Amino acid sequence: LHMPGRHALEVVRQAREAHVPTKLVMTSRRDDRKTVLECLRAGARGVILKTGTESEMRDALVKVYQGAVYLAPDLDPTVLFLRGPRAATGDPLEKLSAREYQVFSMLVEGLRAKEVAARLELSPKTVDTYRASLMKKLDIHDLAGLVKFAVNKNLVRAV
Numbered sequence: 001l002h003m004p005g006r007h008a009l010e011v012v013r014q015a016r017e018a019h020v021p022t023k024l025v026m027t028s029r030r031d032d033r034k035t036v037l038e039c040l041r042a043g044a045r046g047v048i049l050k051t052g053t054e055s056e057m058r059d060a061l062v063k064v065y066q067g068a069v070y071l072a073p074d075l076d077p078t079v080l081f082l083r084g085p086r087a088a089t090g091d092p093l094e095k096l097s098a099r100e101y102q103v104f105s106m107l108v109e110g111l112r113a114k115e116v117a118a119r120l121e122l123s124p125k126t127v128d129t130y131r132a133s134l135m136k137k138l139d140i141h142d143l144a145g146l147v148k149f150a151v152n153k154n155l156v157r158a159v
Contacts, residue, residue: 016043046070100134108150
């Protein structure tokens with residue numbers, strides 16, 4: 001998900017919109033529902049965890065090449081794809097839109113709003129609007145609080 005220069009979800013989304021004839025598999029250390037669903041919504045055909053084995057990677061590539069959607073064995077599809085009242089996981093990240101989630105991910109990784117804007121091809125004011133909105137939804141009032149929230153949810157590594 002985190003690559004230099006761009007946000008991976010944005011790259012996947014742009015590839016999908018440009019009808020690039022390829023099938024993309026995302027690797028992530030995050031295994032939360034929101035991350036996995038955002039990868040799939042962006043257009044990824046598979047999600048594997050960085051803790052996965054070489055054989056899982058091979059299996060993912062083969063299955064996606066054959067036209068299937070692949071989820072790492074540690075990801076439970078019954079939890080990922082629940083709908084309705086049972087889908088309410090109590091996870092505050094579920095409240096965020098796809099773009100708010102991208103901005104959140106980049107901010108908690110240490111990028112400044114100006115860098116986020118450049119990577120997502122947005123204006124800095126738009127990023128500020130997304131930041132304010134996501135902070136309101138998460139009921140967090142400063143950047144340090146966002147980072148603490150992300151560390152507590154194991155979305156970023158504590159230094």
